[in-house]
Amino acid sequence: MSDPVLIVGGGPAGLAAAHSLATVGQKSILVEKEDRLGGAPILSGYAKLVPSGEWAKDAIGGMVERVEQSGLVDIKTGVTVSEFSGNPGAFKAKLSDDKSIKASAALLTTGFTHFDSINKPEWGFGTHQDVVTTTQVEQMISSGQGVRCPSDGRKPKRVAILLCVGSRDRQIGREWCSKICCTVSANMAMEIREELPDCHVYIYYMDIRTFGLYETGYYWRSQEEFKVKYIKARIAEVTSDGDKLIVKGEDTLVKRPITIPFDMVVHAIGMDPNMDNLLLSTIFDVGLEPHGFIGKQNAYGALGETSRPGVFVAGSATGPETIDDSIAQGHAAAMSAFAIAQGPMKDAAE
Amino acid sequence: MPIHEEHLIRPENLKTHENLVIDGIDVSGHWSTFIESRVLTNYNEQMEEEIAALPGGEFIHRCWQCGSCTNSCTVNAVNPEFNPRYWIYLIRTGMESELLRDKDIIWQCVSCNKCTYACPRDVAPEGVMKATAHWLELKGHTPKSPSTHFDEVFSEQVIQTGKIEEGRIIRSFFARTKQELMQDWLVEMVKRLVSKLPVTMLMRMGLANVLRPRTKNWGAARDAITEYVDEQNAAHRKALKLDDLVEMAKSEVKPGQAPAE
Numbered sequence A: 001m002s003d004p005v006l007i008v009g010g011g012p013a014g015l016a017a018a019h020s021l022a023t024v025g026q027k028s029i030l031v032e033k034e035d036r037l038g039g040a041p042i043l044s045g046y047a048k049l050v051p052s053g054e055w056a057k058d059a060i061g062g063m064v065e066r067v068e069q070s071g072l073v074d075i076k077t078g079v080t081v082s083e084f085s086g087n088p089g090a091f092k093a094k095l096s097d098d099k100s101i102k103a104s105a106a107l108l109t110t111g112f113t114h115f116d117s118i119n120k121p122e123w124g125f126g127t128h129q130d131v132v133t134t135t136q137v138e139q140m141i142s143s144g145q146g147v148r149c150p151s152d153g154r155k156p157k158r159v160a161i162l163l164c165v166g167s168r169d170r171q172i173g174r175e176w177c178s179k180i181c182c183t184v185s186a187n188m189a190m191e192i193r194e195e196l197p198d199c200h201v202y203i204y205y206m207d208i209r210t211f212g213l214y215e216t217g218y219y220w221r222s223q224e225e226f227k228v229k230y231i232k233a234r235i236a237e238v239t240s241d242g243d244k245l246i247v248k249g250e251d252t253l254v255k256r257p258i259t260i261p262f263d264m265v266v267h268a269i270g271m272d273p274n275m276d277n278l279l280l281s282t283i284f285d286v287g288l289e290p291h292g293f294i295g296k297q298n299a300y301g302a303l304g305e306t307s308r309p310g311v312f313v314a315g316s317a318t319g320p321e322t323i324d325d326s327i328a329q330g331h332a333a334a335m336s337a338f339a340i341a342q343g344p345m346k347d348a349a350e
Numbered sequence B: 001m002p003i004h005e006e007h008l009i010r011p012e013n014l015k016t017h018e019n020l021v022i023d024g025i026d027v028s029g030h031w032s033t034f035i036e037s038r039v040l041t042n043y044n045e046q047m048e049e050e051i052a053a054l055p056g057g058e059f060i061h062r063c064w065q066c067g068s069c070t071n072s073c074t075v076n077a078v079n080p081e082f083n084p085r086y087w088i089y090l091i092r093t094g095m096e097s098e099l100l101r102d103k104d105i106i107w108q109c110v111s112c113n114k115c116t117y118a119c120p121r122d123v124a125p126e127g128v129m130k131a132t133a134h135w136l137e138l139k140g141h142t143p144k145s146p147s148t149h150f151d152e153v154f155s156e157q158v159i160q161t162g163k164i165e166e167g168r169i170i171r172s173f174f175a176r177t178k179q180e181l182m183q184d185w186l187v188e189m190v191k192r193l194v195s196k197l198p199v200t201m202l203m204r205m206g207l208a209n210v211l212r213p214r215t216k217n218w219g220a221a222r223d224a225i226t227e228y229v230d231e232q233n234a235a236h237r238k239a240l241k242l243d244d245l246v247e248m249a250k251s252e253v254k255p256g257q258a259p260a261e
Helices: A013-024 A056-069 A134-142 A181-195 A213-225 A279-283 A321-342 A343-349 B047-052 B069-074 B073-076 B084-093 B096-101 B114-118 B125-138 B148-160 B167-174 B182-194 B200-209 B219-239 B243-254
Strands: A005-008 A029-032 A075-076 A081-087 A090-095 A098-105 A105-106 A112-114 A129-134 A158-165 A199-207 A229-232 A235-240 A245-251 A256-262 A264-269 A269-271 A311-313
Touching: A005 A013, A005 A321, A013 A029, A013 A056, A013 A075, A013 A321, A013 B167, A029 A134, A029 A264, A056 A075, A056 A279, A056 B200, A075 B125, A081 A279, A105 A112, A105 A279, A105 A321, A129 A134, A134 A264, A158 A181, A158 A235, A199 B200, A213 A256, A245 A264, A256 A311, A311 A321, A311 B148, A343 B167, B047 B125, B069 B114, B084 B096, B084 B125, B125 B219, B148 B167, B148 B182, B167 B200, B219 B243
Parallel strands: A005 A029, A005 A105, A029 A075, A105 A311, A129 A264, A158 A199, A158 A264, A199 A229
Antiparallel strands: A081 A090, A090 A098, A112 A269, A235 A245, A245 A256
């Protein structure tokens, strides 16, 4: 019997991989640094997911349950990997609780880190209470509290969602598009309009990237059914007149400077490489791609290969990724890890 | 290219003192030129909903500003100031004062509907132009256009009689638009009709003018159409809060009383 597959990170990709391996009878060890499984959707308290519309705690919670109930997944929470050595089929890892484990292959499903809006001080986060992030609004919705201004708990009458906060910005060394924020923001704008029909919701954008089929269900629907307004402008600064937040920028479509009062400003924060990626890169000896995410090898060969044979990667550890695609990549990379775990069979097939 | 193009600096916003000395320095003429702020504060966020409530304006909220309407526009090709994309944006963002700058151009839409077929989001910009012109009229920003007068005269007659009698339409249309009936071209046309048309037809036309024939049993249809038109007009007035405005005007100035503070 081969050694188990080591899965690092218990978010959607890791949970999918563990489930996949269990369905083919392959044992795995799922290491999660936090005290519970679920990853960002659970730990950050996301509300309804795109595109299913299911609550994160139900959808991802179901994946957690499935893995927890499987006899083939050894779950270790509150633990990290501190040393990793060996070769495909025979790796050794030391965990932060000083236990050593053997693994046939490893799968990094280590995810991302939310952009910290404090790094764009001109947009008022940390200065004005009613400037919040998409994550905070997700929590307002998922907690059942509803969308309220943090300063005094009032229902906002005017909300501005600023896109590309922490994305597509050379000033802060983040040149990538975080891929999901347009769709998340359109979804959030609809949720706000649904809860507060009298609230005007404006989205300030440079481009709208509700890619693929999200175009109709999110971008078009938010405009056509929910009357969300899209203004093509990158906001220059968010200040306050003591009463309202004041958003300044240039409305590029009419070539006009804009100064507009809002009750609440939401930063559609992007996806940073996991803040532990340098450490992970050192421990597992895998290369990072230029933006700092974990680098993938040839996309047309084995799925989810890193620069180190036998160590695979899936989900938002590789770059901004949707939950659906993270799950698909988790399943796919599990297949690659399984092939290593079942090493001799591969030779027979050749 | 600089962001602030020259045409955005409107002449009326340029302030220049012919003779001005500040701290002993002569800054007369263009040395003292000052550009007044372009900042708008009077947004009218109701404007989009009001125009959407008028026939043709229903789908304005779908617009994503691609400019297909303006690019395909027949009138824009002749007059670059005619820009449906821009007006839709002003309406959606509530920039009423900017829209009103173009109130005398918007009605020029010729309803060729090229934009209707170019628009990827089915905004039906031609309908929006129609609704916007209608809105401008209802709000009193523009007088009724000649074509509105014509439409009214035409439809009133059809609704009343179930028939169209061209002679009466022309006469009523001229009366409402305060035009002389005895226009050279019309006199000439009537002269030639009289000389060329068969006598029986002339007699029928003459009689129709006097007797005002109606479609048989038209009454029920007339009542139904009238009811519908009244309903529509009432809905439009309500959407634009026109009756509220009238009430407000009434309550503000009562006879024999000073205007309320």
